[in-house]
Amino acid sequence: MNVFAAIGRVTLGFFRETGRLSLFTADSVTGVVRPPVYWWLIAQQMMRIGYFSLPVVGLTAFFTGGVLALQIYNGASRYGAESFVPVVVLVGITRELGPVIAGLMVAGRVAAAIAAEIGTMRVTEQIDALTTLSTNPIKYLVVPRLIAAVISMPILVAIADSIGVFGGYIASTQSLGFNGSVYMNNTMNGLTFDDVSSGLIKAAVFGFIIALLGCYNGFNSKGGAQGVGAATTNAVVTSSILILAANYLLTNLLFTK
Amino acid sequence: MPAPGSVPKVELRGVKKRFGDKVVLDGLDLVLQPGHSLVVIGGSGTGKSVMIKCVLGILRPDAGQIFVDGQELTRLSGRARDEVLKKFAMLFQGAALFDSLPVWENVAFGLIQGRGVARAKAKDIAIQKLAKVGLGADVAMLSPAELSGGMQKRVGLARAIAADPDIIFFDEPTTGLDPIMADVINDLIISTVKDLGVTTLSITHDMVSARKISDHIAMLYKGKIVWAGPTAEIDHSDNPFVDQFIHGSAEGPIKMEVRA
Numbered sequence: 390m391n392v393f394a395a396i397g398r399v400t401l402g403f404f405r406e407t408g409r410l411s412l413f414t415a416d417s418v419t420g421v422v423r424p425p426v427y428w429w430l431i432a433q434q435m436m437r438i439g440y441f442s443l444p445v446v447g448l449t450a451f452f453t454g455g456v457l458a459l460q461i462y463n464g465a466s467r468y469g470a471e472s473f474v475p476v477v478v479l480v481g482i483t484r485e486l487g488p489v490i491a492g493l494m495v496a497g498r499v500a501a502a503i504a505a506e507i508g509t510m511r512v513t514e515q516i517d518a519l520t521t522l523s524t525n526p527i528k529y530l531v532v533p534r535l536i537a538a539v540i541s542m543p544i545l546v547a548i549a550d551s552i553g554v555f556g557g558y559i560a561s562t563q564s565l566g567f568n569g570s571v572y573m574n575n576t577m578n579g580l581t582f583d584d585v586s587s588g589l590i591k592a593a594v595f596g597f598i599i600a601l602l603g604c605y606n607g608f609n610s611k612g613g614a615q616g617v618g619a620a621t622t623n624a625v626v627t628s629s630i631l632i633l634a635a636n637y638l639l640t641n642l643l644f645t646k
Numbered sequence: 647m648p649a650p651g652s653v654p655k656v657e658l659r660g661v662k663k664r665f666g667d668k669v670v671l672d673g674l675d676l677v678l679q680p681g682h683s684l685v686v687i688g689g690s691g692t693g694k695s696v697m698i699k700c701v702l703g704i705l706r707p708d709a710g711q712i713f714v715d716g717q718e719l720t721r722l723s724g725r726a727r728d729e730v731l732k733k734f735a736m737l738f739q740g741a742a743l744f745d746s747l748p749v750w751e752n753v754a755f756g757l758i759q760g761r762g763v764a765r766a767k768a769k770d771i772a773i774q775k776l777a778k779v780g781l782g783a784d785v786a787m788l789s790p791a792e793l794s795g796g797m798q799k800r801v802g803l804a805r806a807i808a809a810d811p812d813i814i815f816f817d818e819p820t821t822g823l824d825p826i827m828a829d830v831i832n833d834l835i836i837s838t839v840k841d842l843g844v845t846t847l848s849i850t851h852d853m854v855s856a857r858k859i860s861d862h863i864a865m866l867y868k869g870k871i872v873w874a875g876p877t878a879e880i881d882h883s884d885n886p887f888v889d890q891f892i893h894g895s896a897e898g899p900i901k902m903e904v905r906a
Contacts, residue, residue: 514742523760
């Protein structure tokens with residue numbers, strides 16, 4: 390009997406959580422189109438989510454591009470296909486690694502920060518205080534973060550793409566003996582609009598996931614410091630998993646024709 | 647003073663609220679007359695906070711009705727509901743100041759965000775309201791984290807009175823303060839309330855504070871009001887629950903739910 394009870398509890402919990410998240414998402418998305426719009430808060434969040442994530446995203450993109458070039462060279466040289474290194478690095482970075490690596494890094498940085506901030510506001514009754522001051526907490530706290538993340542992530546990924554390709558260029562010219570101008574030429578010839586734009590679409594979706602789960606976990610944190618800690622961990626774990634799952638679905642959608 | 651038989655400022659009828667299996671409010675009835683200062687007393691976990699959050703519109707009751715100036719809040723929605731909720735202000739237990747904003751913006755928040763007052767004008771009003779709670783203009787630029795607990799309560803009170811509310815709610819106004827600061831806050835509440843002529847609803851388990859700031863007291867136990875009357879009659883209530891609570895005795899009808 391206990392086995393069934395346990396399965397039932399887990400199943401009910403899963404559906405309850407899914408339902409709650411869906412309602413929260415619906416509330417947040419309708420909040421985007423209803424006035425007032427807090428322009429200043431959106432700008433402030435774009436600074437925090439986008440601009441301050443640049444160093445960490447740039448560094449990871451640089452090293453990822455470099456390591457990608459090294460490994461592709463290793464594999465390609467077995468078949469004498471070294472000349473494909475630039476274009477494979479380009480495709481790998483723009484289609485997959487740029488958005489995914491940036492998404493995961495920003496999830497760790499931003500989803501955690503959002504969940505901790507909003508979670509602390511929840512347990513210190515600051516969110517209730519917003520309601521008593523005629524301010525809708527979803528519109529004031531969630532909507533600016535959602536908008537800022539959806540706008541910032543594609544910009545961040547565009548920059549990460551360039552830095553990643555540059556990382557591949559540095560590795561190829563410095564350790565693999567590629568000629569710099571030939572490498573750049575191959576890269577430019579391989580550059581297509583679809584590769585880059587699909588990565589940017591992914592980035593916008595990842596931005597939405599990061600802000601939404603950061604806010605959702607913060608809003609639902611309970612208790613004191615421990616509750617906020619749990620909310621922060623949950624925000625990072627759930628947003629990372631959802632980013633990877635969404636990446637699979639989007640790749641399926643965008644590239645299988 | 648209100649004429650007898652006038653419309654109550656706030657009235658709760660049969661309000662019920664449960665969280666999962668736990669029944670918190672179990673058909674609560676309460677009447678708050680205009681101009682009165684009502685304190686609801688009760689032990690921890692008896693549903694005082696939940697009651698106040700239902701009235702404030704933060705929580706939705708599962709059943710029952712809440713009236714504000716004769717309007718049924720529980721049936722309103724959208725803008726009409728927002729208009730009713732604008733009559734309320736609340737001083738939270740931990741002051742609940744927004745730590746990302748300086749003190750003056752905290753006080754002016756409801757004016758700027760909720761009522762569209764221009765920032766410069768709202769700042770002037772905020773400094774006036776800070777003066778009313780005994781804080782100088784120099785405090786206005788500080789961050790809430792730089793203030794002591796008593797000063798945070800004062801700022802919270804200034805924020806509550808900033809938009810000239812009809813009804814102010816106080817959640818444990820003296821909890822966490824030393825006895826002297828508690829008395830200072832009590833005096834401040836009394837003078838502010840007198841000054842503004844507002845109706846107040848407070849919840850507390852501090853009997854000293856309850857006697858001081860109220861003219862009427864109601865006692866909440868297990869999600870229901872078990873006694874209500876003027877503060878002067880609290881010592882002659884002949885109610886075993888009230889007697890046990892005001893004397894702070896472990897013996898009596900109230901059984902503490904102590905979990906191992």
